[in-house]
Amino acid sequence: MSSHLTPPVSSRDHVQGNKKAPLTLVEFGDYQCIYCGHAYPIIKQVQQKMGNRLKFVFRNFPLSEAHPDAYNAAVAAEAAALQNKFWEMHDTLYEHQEQLDWEHLFLYAKTSGLDLERFKADIEEESVSARVEADFESGVRSGVNGTPSFFINEEKYDGDWGGHDLFDALNRSEK
Amino acid sequence: MLKTGSAAPEFELFSNPDQKLKLSELKGKRVILAFYPADWSPVCSDQMALYNETLKFFLRHDAQLLGISVDSKWCHMAFSENHNLHFPLLADFEPKGMVAKLYEAYDMKEGECLRVLYVLDEKGMIHWGYNSPVGINPGADGILKALEGLDKSLNIKDELSFDPTR
Numbered sequence: 282m283s284s285h286l287t288p289p290v291s292s293r294d295h296v297q298g299n300k301k302a303p304l305t306l307v308e309f310g311d312y313q314c315i316y317c318g319h320a321y322p323i324i325k326q327v328q329q330k331m332g333n334r335l336k337f338v339f340r341n342f343p344l345s346e347a348h349p350d351a352y353n354a355a356v357a358a359e360a361a362a363l364q365n366k367f368w369e370m371h372d373t374l375y376e377h378q379e380q381l382d383w384e385h386l387f388l389y390a391k392t393s394g395l396d397l398e399r400f401k402a403d404i405e406e407e408s409v410s411a412r413v414e415a416d417f418e419s420g421v422r423s424g425v426n427g428t429p430s431f432f433i434n435e436e437k438y439d440g441d442w443g444g445h446d447l448f449d450a451l452n453r454s455e456k
Numbered sequence: 457m458l459k460t461g462s463a464a465p466e467f468e469l470f471s472n473p474d475q476k477l478k479l480s481e482l483k484g485k486r487v488i489l490a491f492y493p494a495d496w497s498p499v500c501s502d503q504m505a506l507y508n509e510t511l512k513f514f515l516r517h518d519a520q521l522l523g524i525s526v527d528s529k530w531c532h533m534a535f536s537e538n539h540n541l542h543f544p545l546l547a548d549f550e551p552k553g554m555v556a557k558l559y560e561a562y563d564m565k566e567g568e569c570l571r572v573l574y575v576l577d578e579k580g581m582i583h584w585g586y587n588s589p590v591g592i593n594p595g596a597d598g599i600l601k602a603l604e605g606l607d608k609s610l611n612i613k614d615e616l617s618f619d620p621t622r
Contacts, residue, residue, distance in 0.1 A: 347508075418513070421597060426502065426506055427505075439592075
């Protein structure tokens with residue numbers, strides 16, 4: 282219904298690419314959602330093609346009842362963010378969607394170069410789970426109705442995103 | 457769609473294979489009625505799965521969610537178990553779609569409920585309604601805004617009828 286990103290992108294967000302880019306793509310994603318897994322390489326391609334023109338933001342939208350490991354995976358990525366390794370973890374999770382139990386999450390923390398003792402403490406931090414929940418609530422408020430949901434320049438994008446569709450939609454928005 | 461401010465029609469429907477639920481049993485609580493076309497159809501699964509995750513937000517406003525479709529109580533049971541749903545699904549099964557018709561949320565051509573949402577206040581009056589295109593999952597933001605609107609009007613009433621002993 283509502284189509285505007287609430288709250289808007291700010292310094293608290295995980296941002297990839299040129300911070301002053303004319304285009305902003307926000308994804309609400311769930312690490313265990315197969316459609317998000319399909320979107321992952323598409324977004325990479327779009328980023329590569331658009332270069333400096335695009336800034337990409339990821340917010341958590343784990344559907345915990347449908348995907349039992351999604352919430353923990355989101356917590357792991359947020360804990361990695363505290364060691365400035367959010368995107369490394371984000372990518373690893375989408376590349377290993379079928380194995381997101383804690384044992385594997387710790388393994389990914391290790392391969393991402395995290396300090397494991399700190400990671401272990403951080404995943405228990407209330408601020409980390411609060412962060413995941415705040416992202417989820419922002420999604421609900423912004424009219425996210427499933428994952429992945431995209432916002433282009435903070436307006437909900439309801440069109441197709443497979444193949445070249447997302448790239449084309451972004452190009453159209455720039456003009 | 458029924459008009460806002462009108463009384464929500466009473467109904468009684470199966471909420472599981474051996475129990476019926478009457479709308480009037482929920483008086484004093486806010487009620488969200490989510491009419492949807494069919495169990496198992498992809499868009500509906502997304503919508504009900506989403507609401508399953510947003511129940512805690514509804515609960516903050518003391519609101520009970522009820523899903524309603526023309527599927528039978530047994531079909532609802534299987535769908536609910538499969539999706540791990542934590543709210544009742546009501547079977548508007550016999551006479552088919554009778555409640556949906558009462559709420560002007562029935563698609564005569566398809567023989568299914570439309571994708572219609574209503575938010576009822578604690579007195580059973582319709583506070584908000586929304587008819588979403590059948591193919592589009594309306595999300596939960598409209599419901600939350602409606603519930604927040606109810607909170608606001610309640611606060612104003614509280615101020616008007618200020619009780620110093622409280």
